[in-house]
Amino acid sequence: MSGPLLDIRNIETYYGPVMAIRGVSLTVEEGEIVAVLGANGAGKTTLLKTASGALDCRKGQVIFEGNEIQCREPDWVARQGIAHVPEGREVFPLLTVTENLMMGAYCRTDREDIQKDLETVYGYFPALKELGSSLAAFLSGGQQQMLAIGRGFMSRPKLLLLDEPSLGLSPMLVSEIFETISRLNREQNISILLVEQNAHIALQVSSRGYVMEVGGMVMDDDSDKLLESEDIKEFYLGKKDEGARGLRRWKKKKTWR
Amino acid sequence: MTENTGHSSFLVDDCDTIPKLFLKKTAERGDKTAMREKDFGIWQSYTWADYRARAFEIAHGLLSLGLKPGDVVSIQSEDCKEWVFADIGIMLCGGIVNGVYPTYQPNQVAYTLMDSNCRFLFVEDEEQLDKYLDVEEELPNIEKVIVFDWRGLRGLKHDKVMPIERLYTLGQEYGRDNEGQVESIVQNGRPEDLALLIYTSGTTGMPKGSMIPQKYLVFQTTINVDFEQTESDQILTYLPLCHVAERVFSICLPLKSGCVINFAESPETVARDFQELSPTLVFAVPRVWEKFYSRVSTSMSEATWFGRTCYNLGLRAASARARKLLDGKTPGVVDELKYRLANALVFRNIKQLLGLDRAHYLATGAAPISTSLLEWYLILGLSITEVYGQTEVGVVTTTRPKPLRQGTVGEPIPGVDLKISEEGEILIRHPYQFDGYLNQPEKTRETIIDGWVHTGDVGEIDENGQLKITDRMKDIIITAGGKNVTPSLFENELKFSPYVSDAVVIGDQKKYLTCLVMIDKENVEHHAQMHSIPFTDYRSLCARPEVVELIGSELNKVNKKFSSVEQIKKFRLIDILLTAEDEELTPTMKLKRSYVSNKYNDLIEDMYRGPSR
Numbered sequence: 129m130s131g132p133l134l135d136i137r138n139i140e141t142y143y144g145p146v147m148a149i150r151g152v153s154l155t156v157e158e159g160e161i162v163a164v165l166g167a168n169g170a171g172k173t174t175l176l177k178t179a180s181g182a183l184d185c186r187k188g189q190v191i192f193e194g195n196e197i198q199c200r201e202p203d204w205v206a207r208q209g210i211a212h213v214p215e216g217r218e219v220f221p222l223l224t225v226t227e228n229l230m231m232g233a234y235c236r237t238d239r240e241d242i243q244k245d246l247e248t249v250y251g252y253f254p255a256l257k258e259l260g261s262s263l264a265a266f267l268s269g270g271q272q273q274m275l276a277i278g279r280g281f282m283s284r285p286k287l288l289l290l291d292e293p294s295l296g297l298s299p300m301l302v303s304e305i306f307e308t309i310s311r312l313n314r315e316q317n318i319s320i321l322l323v324e325q326n327a328h329i330a331l332q333v334s335s336r337g338y339v340m341e342v343g344g345m346v347m348d349d350d351s352d353k354l355l356e357s358e359d360i361k362e363f364y365l366g367k368k369d370e371g372a373r374g375l376r377r378w379k380k381k382k383t384w385r
Numbered sequence: 386m387t388e389n390t391g392h393s394s395f396l397v398d399d400c401d402t403i404p405k406l407f408l409k410k411t412a413e414r415g416d417k418t419a420m421r422e423k424d425f426g427i428w429q430s431y432t433w434a435d436y437r438a439r440a441f442e443i444a445h446g447l448l449s450l451g452l453k454p455g456d457v458v459s460i461q462s463e464d465c466k467e468w469v470f471a472d473i474g475i476m477l478c479g480g481i482v483n484g485v486y487p488t489y490q491p492n493q494v495a496y497t498l499m500d501s502n503c504r505f506l507f508v509e510d511e512e513q514l515d516k517y518l519d520v521e522e523e524l525p526n527i528e529k530v531i532v533f534d535w536r537g538l539r540g541l542k543h544d545k546v547m548p549i550e551r552l553y554t555l556g557q558e559y560g561r562d563n564e565g566q567v568e569s570i571v572q573n574g575r576p577e578d579l580a581l582l583i584y585t586s587g588t589t590g591m592p593k594g595s596m597i598p599q600k601y602l603v604f605q606t607t608i609n610v611d612f613e614q615t616e617s618d619q620i621l622t623y624l625p626l627c628h629v630a631e632r633v634f635s636i637c638l639p640l641k642s643g644c645v646i647n648f649a650e651s652p653e654t655v656a657r658d659f660q661e662l663s664p665t666l667v668f669a670v671p672r673v674w675e676k677f678y679s680r681v682s683t684s685m686s687e688a689t690w691f692g693r694t695c696y697n698l699g700l701r702a703a704s705a706r707a708r709k710l711l712d713g714k715t716p717g718v719v720d721e722l723k724y725r726l727a728n729a730l731v732f733r734n735i736k737q738l739l740g741l742d743r744a745h746y747l748a749t750g751a752a753p754i755s756t757s758l759l760e761w762y763l764i765l766g767l768s769i770t771e772v773y774g775q776t777e778v779g780v781v782t783t784t785r786p787k788p789l790r791q792g793t794v795g796e797p798i799p800g801v802d803l804k805i806s807e808e809g810e811i812l813i814r815h816p817y818q819f820d821g822y823l824n825q826p827e828k829t830r831e832t833i834i835d836g837w838v839h840t841g842d843v844g845e846i847d848e849n850g851q852l853k854i855t856d857r858m859k860d861i862i863i864t865a866g867g868k869n870v871t872p873s874l875f876e877n878e879l880k881f882s883p884y885v886s887d888a889v890v891i892g893d894q895k896k897y898l899t900c901l902v903m904i905d906k907e908n909v910e911h912h913a914q915m916h917s918i919p920f921t922d923y924r925s926l927c928a929r930p931e932v933v934e935l936i937g938s939e940l941n942k943v944n945k946k947f948s949s950v951e952q953i954k955k956f957r958l959i960d961i962l963l964t965a966e967d968e969e970l971t972p973t974m975k976l977k978r979s980y981v982s983n984k985y986n987d988l989i990e991d992m993y994r995g996p997s998r
Contacts, residue, residue: 137919151910153919188917338921345921377537378512383964384922 131194133158133319134179134210134287139188139198141171141178148174150343151188154321156287161313161320163330163351165364166340172323173215175340176289179321180212181205192287207235211285215292215323217272219279221265225256228264228275232282242282248316249278252308270301277305281312287319288312294326302326306333327364331355339364339384347384359384395576395600395800395817397607397641402599403580404477404571406606406640411437414643417616422466422648431466433643436473439466439553443474444567446556447505450529454479454570457501457582461485461494461516462509464622464648467533467549469636471507472626476580476599479570480505483582483594484627486972487513488965493592495520497584500824501594502526507549510534514546576600582823583629583776594823595776597629604817605633606641608772608780610798612746614666618644619743621664623655625972629776630751634668652965656680659740666746670973671754671880672887674769677739678758679883683908684738686915696735699727700764707763713788724766732765741767748772750780752975753854755877756792763791771795773854777838778813782852793851803852804837810858811844812837843871860978862893868950870898872978875953878946882939883908887976890953891989899992900956901985902936903963903976909935927960955992959985 132155141149149171156162166172177183179190181202190198197205206212211232219228229249233242250257253274259267264275273293280288293309294302310333312318324330331337331351339347339360347354354360359382361367368376400406414433421428447458458475460482462468475482483501485494487509494516498506506527508514514532517524527545532538535548560567581597620639624631635646644666649658656676685696706720716724736742747762750772762769773794774780781803784795797803802814814837821829832839843855855861856871863869872890879888879900886905892898906923909932913920920926927933936958944952959981963969969981982989 135919138914138917140914151914153921187914348921348925373515373518373541375537375540376511376515378510378515381964381966383962385961 131191132156133160133193134321135189135191136175136179137189137191139175139178139185139190141174141183141185143174148343149178149340152340152343152345153188154338154345154348156319156321158286159313159317159319160336161310161322161334163327163334163337164321164323164340165325165327165330165337165354165360166323167325169342170340171343172340173291176212176291176321176323180210180289182212203235206283206285209284209286210289211280211283211287212289213276213280213291213293216295217269217276219264219267219272219275221263223264224261225264225267225275226260229256229278229282232279233284235283241284245282245284249281252281252311253278269296270298270305273297273301273305274308277308277312281316281318285318287321290320290322292323292325294324294329302329309333327360331360341382346382357385395604397603401576401603402476402571402574402578403602403637403640404473404574404599406603407437407440407473407477408568408571410640410643414616417643418645419639420466420469420646420648423650428647436470439470440473440477441560441567442553442556443471444477444556445560445563446552447475447480448478448563448566449555449559450505450552452478452480452505455481455579456505457481457483457503458505458507459483459485459498459501459503460507460627461487461489461513462507462533463487463652464624464626464631464635465509465533466648467507467509468626469646471531472636477567477571479574479578481579481582483584484625484632485584486625486627488625488972489516490966491516491519495523496591497594498524498527500584500591501582504528506530508532511537514538518543574599576603579820581632583627585776593825593828596820596823597776598817598820600817601779601819602633602637604800604815605779606637607800608633608783608798609638609746610783611785612770614638614642614644614746616643616645618642618666618746619662619664620644620646620666620668621649621655621658621662622646623649623652623658624668624670628751628973629774629779630668630670633780634666634748638666656740660738661740663737663740663743665743667741667744668748668750670751670975671749671758671877672752672974674749674754674758674762675880675886677741678761678881679905679908680739681735682883683911687911695731699731703727703732703764703766707760710763710768710789711760711791713790728766735765736767746770748783750774751973753856753873753877755881757878757881759791763789773852775840775842776819777832778815778818778840781813781815784851790849790851793847793849793853795852796850797852803846805845806839808858809843809845809855811840811842811852811854813840814838862890862898864892864898864950865894865896866950870951875900875943875947875951878943879940882942884912884935884939887974889976889978889981891982891992895993897954898950898952899989900940900953901959901976901981901988902940902956903959904932904936906962923962924960927958933958957985957988957992959988 134156136154138151164172178185181200184199189196293305306329313320334351337351337354411433416432418430419433419436420431458480460471472482530546531549531552533549576599578599579596580599580602582594584592584594622635639646647662649655702723706716706724709716748770771784771794772780773782781801782795782797800815804812806812841858843858845853856873875890876888879885887903889901918929918931
């Protein structure tokens with residue numbers, strides 16, 4: 129295949145009359161981790177939901193492996209090889225860990241492979257193995273996040289959409305989860321589109337990054353270049369020049385260069 | 386109201402300086418509204434009495450800090466009421482005002498403060514204060530820095546820095562003990578006294594500080610020849626007050642006529658402020674007029690079939706009237722009726738949308754404007770007055786309403802002598818012009834020769850006695866083929882395209898002409914979105930072949946209007962989104978030709994590689 133794995137072109141998505149994203153384009157190449165950064169309400173989650181079919185866009189195309197998949201049912205999109213790990217985990221609280229993982233494999237029929245993949249998940253997240261029969265509701269936040277990622281993996285996707293995996297986790301757990309994410313990408317050859325507020329870690333694991341603001345893209349570049357950008361440093365990494373007084377409160381204008 | 390616009394005298398209402406006029410007018414107007422400013426989103430009014438009281442407090446405050454007549458005081462702020470209070474306050478106690486652009490970088494701030502030997506500095510807020518603090522060591526002559534907005538500075542301990550409230554208090558105390566001092570300073574003021582320093586954006590070398598005497602400002606209150614202004618008029622103040630044009634329109638004219646000035650909330654909200662306020666007097670630079678037009682043409686491309694048809698029909702129906710007006714004839718009854726109809730059905734809504742529905746005096750200046758644009762406004766029923774001037778001489782020519790002569794900058798206002806030199810340069814002489822450049826006697830001698838100010842503009846006087854500007858003298862391009870080309874002509878036609886925000890034509894000593902184009906972000910983004918052209922940021926938008934093609938087709942449209950030597954053979958897009966802080970742009974957002982040609986030399990060289998198409 130020649131084109132990118134996922135090619136989002138000029139999508140516009142509305143919540144009722146409110147335009148949440150206005151013309152966003154983005155690509156994910158095979159085998160790549162791409163990060164999308166942005167503040168609250170920038171439209172990052174909407175972007176993922178539109179990609180996975182949970183929301184319909186009014187304009188634009190979502191092209192996956194050369195086929196248009198926008199505005200299709202989410203279950204159909206999932207069967208094409210896109211797994212969406214939603215923000216805030218969203219595990220099934222009253223199912224056990226194993227049952228939750230098996231929900232990820234709902235569309236699959238190859239029992240043996242499913243068993244193998246289940247073992248793979250336990251390999252990546254040993255904690256989940258010990259908790260196999262406990263209800264998901266009783267898991268800690270970090271364990272739930274592992275479960276949600278594991279569940280996404282169980283559908284054997286080509287592309288994994290991760291919505292803020294670091295949300296509400298301790299710094300220690302965050303680095304653990306991101307370690308696993310990049311292993312999944314390397315070892316299982318899963319391409320990943322990652323939405324994050326934690327710009328620092330997201331830019332470390334990804335090869336390219338996009339920055340969204342109020343529903344549009346304002347910047348895109350290789351991750352190491354983004355890490356060097358003045359605006360990213362000031363607005364996403366919290367490093368700023370404190371000025372002569374050492375107490376700068378005003379914000380400089382964003383130029384996104 | 387009596388006014389004296391005669392050649393021999395520069396008295397306005399018997400006053401020969403701005404402070405005298407201020408004392409007289411504020412006493413007369415008292416509790417009438419002088420200005421409005423938004424506070425937490427609500428317009429608050431300030432009366433002429435408030436204006437006077439604040440200006441006095443600042444004058445007294447500065448006197449108590451030891452200001453001597455002739456000292457330079459700088460104001461470094463976006464437009465706001467305190468800017469105006471401080472401006473008049475400084476003049477009341479005999480100081481000289483130096484406006485510093487709030488978009489300046491610290492090193493530029495340091496240069497003007499040093500060159501002007503400034504003693505006191507007013508800054509807007511924390512952000513502007515930090516620029517001073519960055520270069521504090523280089524500026525030992527600054528004695529006090531007064532901050533308009535103290536938010537975020539509560540814990541600051543600095544001997545030289547204080548909030549404006551403190552200055553007000555000092556002023557009140559000083560005023561109680563020294564009653565009548567300011568009045569006597571004002572009464573002793575002479576029209577020849579320096580009022581301002583205006584630094585002009587140096588496209589070559591460092592900025593030069595023009596020395597502006599009081600009589601210059603008094604004279605400038607009379608530039609609106611043929612237009613009556615009253616106390617019920619409203620002005621929106623949104624261009625930098627450091628620039629001579631906004632100062633004349635927002636400080637000088639209201640002093641004489643009593644019209645109300647309204648401060649735009651911020652440079653980003655100007656469009657909304659226009660809509661909300663619908664000012665009756667509008668001064669704008671061509672870029673703003675272009676922006677209004679492109680907003681309308683973009684929303685038309687999005688409109689329903691019905692809406693678009695109505696708009697096009699309206700334009701067609703009303704254009705006959707505009708043509709007649711342009712030809713100096715009186716439009717017939719039928720033309721007038723057609724216009725009225727189109728106005729009632731279509732144009733009125735457009736004007737309301739732009740906030741121009743109440744405007745009865747519209748003026749453009751500070752840069753050349755395309756005639757196609759003026760014609761579009763005229764079709765809508767908005768006749769725009771063109772004024773011409775520069776910092777050194779103020780506004781010196783203006784078009785008159787009857788007969789309308791668009792495409793020219795009109796004729797000299799009473800009191801101004803104008804002639805064209807043998808080289809074609811426009812020369813201006815009047816008794817109220819500037820006194821030369823501060824600390825630059827040789828530059829002054831080059832500019833004022835035998836009393837005539839050499840403007841650096843090339844122009845001609847047409848058969849009707851109207852002045853036509855060709856271009857800046859140093860901008861005229863002589864191609865390798867020896868052909869003289871005036872770049873601004875092409876640039877202005879190109880800027881009429883809603884997709885082009887600014888352009889610089891290049892080709893001096895070259896085989897053919899080329900052009901650097903800055904696209905209009907909003908409209909090109911909109912176009913890309915409508916035509917499913919994927920892009921992410923500004924750079925990627927400029928790199929899209931479809932966008933390059935779009936600009937190319939706009940360029941070709943303009944090319945058709947020019948002869949083959951004057952046509953643009955190649956162009957490149959500037960793929961960095963420039964802001965007012967960038968050195969490529971003047972504070973009024975024009976591209977600086979020489980700066981841009983140096984900075985983008987690689988792009989330019991690239992256009993002269995390989996064959997021309």
